[in-house]
Structure formats: C-alpha cells, structure tokens
Amino acid sequence: MRDRSATRRRILDAAYALFYRHGYARIGVDAIAAKAGITKRTLYDHFRSKDELLAAVLDLHHVLAIAQIERWGQRVSGATARMIDRVFADLAGWAARPRWSGPGFSRLVMELADLPGHPARAIASRHKAAVEAWFARELARRKVAAPQARAREIVLLLEGATALMLIHGDRGYATAAAHAAKQLLVR
C-alpha cells in the first residue's frame, strides 16, 4: 500500500514537471510513464485517463500552493505593506528561476480556453478563489478596511504581474504591482 502511494506520487510529480514545462496538449501519457520510470499500464492502473491525472496533479498543487501562501501570513507579522512587498518579491524571485514557465494554473486555463467544461478549469477556478479568500482573511485579521475588495485588487495585480513578467522577462512589473497594491491599501 505504501509502494502504491509512492508510485502514485511519482507519477504525479513526473506529470507536473512535464505539464508545467511543456503544457498539457504537447505531453502524452507515454512521456509521463517514461519520466516516472514505470510502464503505461501501471500509470493507467492509477489514473484512468490523462484528464484524470491532470485533475489529480492540480489538486495536489492546489494544496502545496495554499501551504506556501499561508507561510506568507505567518512569516510577515508586521505592517501589511511589508507583507505585500514580500508576496510580490517572492513572485519575482519565482519568475527569475531558470526555466520558469509562467503561472501553472493560469497557463493551463489559457491552454484549455476553448474547453470551459473541462474538469481542470473548475479546479483552477477553485484554486484562484481560495487564494483570493486567503488574502481577504489575512487582510481582515490585520484590520484592513474592505478586505475583500483589497484582496481582489491584490490578486488582479499578482495575475497581471505574473503574465507581464513572462511576456517581457522584466521583474519591474512585480515592483510596480506591489507599489500599486500598497497605494490601494492605504486609501
């Protein structure tokens, strides 16, 4: 049972690495099985289809991303402006990594833009909503006025900065977005 769960995780990690790097359409189950070091038959024993595998990858990365985000709140206990700076600095640091391939969830939604009913779209929407709700709770905890409206502005700026850093390869977009988010907070 332990082996089975380790194999499952290995498949998920291989699928994540390949989907994240090359997108969903260009990657087949053969490549995922090869990267995980298993047969295609073993892969299908764990996941009935590439779609089901994608859904499991997204569920896992939703959990990992939320855990990461929660560390932002814990690590920066001082002024809210400092938390905002940290959030956008982490975003810029992530974008500066070699082989950074843009925002995973948003990129997938763009790739599946013509398939609104695809199960991955619903998972991505839930994920983004959870991030926005986390910011709203964190701002409320810090006694910021209108925390939901401010949280929405923060996710708009995060989303815009991520896309524009990918497009231009320029971290200045994260700095500009952090500045805007802080200006909107103190109004």
Added chain:
Amino acid sequence: MRDRSATRRRILDAAYALFYRHGYARIGVDAIAAKAGITKRTLYDHFRSKDELLAAVLDLHHVLAIAQIERWGQRVSGATARMIDRVFADLAGWAARPRWSGPGFSRLVMELADLPGHPARAIASRHKAAVEAWFARELARRKVAAPQARAREIVLLLEGATALMLIHGDRGYATAAAHAAKQLLVR
C-alpha cells in the same frame, strides 16, 4: 497579384480563427489550409512554415489591436476616469462574447512559455509594450501626473482582469480593476 494578396489574407484569417480558438500546438497546417479552402501546397507557397504563418498572424493582429485601442482615446475625450471605465467595459464586453477564448497574445505566450526564443514571443512582447506606451502617451496628453507609472498599473490591471475573467467567468473582475485603476489615477 490582387488574388495572391487576397489568398494570403484568407490564410491569415483562417489561421487566426483556429489558433485563437484552439491554441497553437493543437492546430496543424492541414486544418488551416482546409479552413481557408486552399491546398497545403498553396499555403506553403505563402508561408514557409507554421511558425512563419504564426508570426504573420501576430503582426496583423498587432496592427488591428492598436487601431482598436486608438479609437478608445478618440471616442472618449472627457475625463480620464471615463476613458478608464470605457476601456474596462470594452474588455468585459469582449470577454462576454460567446466562444471568447481569452487574451490571444498572452495565451500564446503562456502556450510557448518553455520556448523563450520563439519569434512569436518577441512579437507578443512588442505588442504589449506598444499598448502600454499608448496608455502612457494618452495619459500624458490628458496631463495625468507620472503617466508611465500609471500606464503600467493600467496594463497590470487589464492583464489581471482578462486572466481572472477567463478563469472565473465573472465580469466583476473588470469592474474591480477599473475601480483600482481610477483610484491610482487620482492619488
């Protein structure tokens, strides 16, 4: 010669429709030739490769998009806040169209995220930079202070609103983004 240019445009329109709807990876030259009502041989007589065809599609749509944006400035001559509302309302209206498949240029960059040297990436970056520069000029013309910084905030919010409307199917993100852009203008 007139026929040749009409055929070229027919290929570009077919390619745009298919790439926009289904992304770049999933569409082959066969499908484009079929949609344009020509043979693959004729297509290759105009464009040496799918990459070259994509570059031509992007160049054309850059010109069309900039023409559209310039109408924003001409049509809304009053308060800058009214222009901002119009820009985001147009964005929301575009996103509400049936079969809207997200932002064309950004979506393509996401699809080619692992290929930073792809010629389409450079065209997309130039396009986005031209849009940002247009806003900076328009704000300067309207005597807004720090027009370049404000223009960058507007494109951050436009980019974020477009992605989040695609992710959630909720036009409220455009309204929130317009509100934030206006708040940042009057500071």
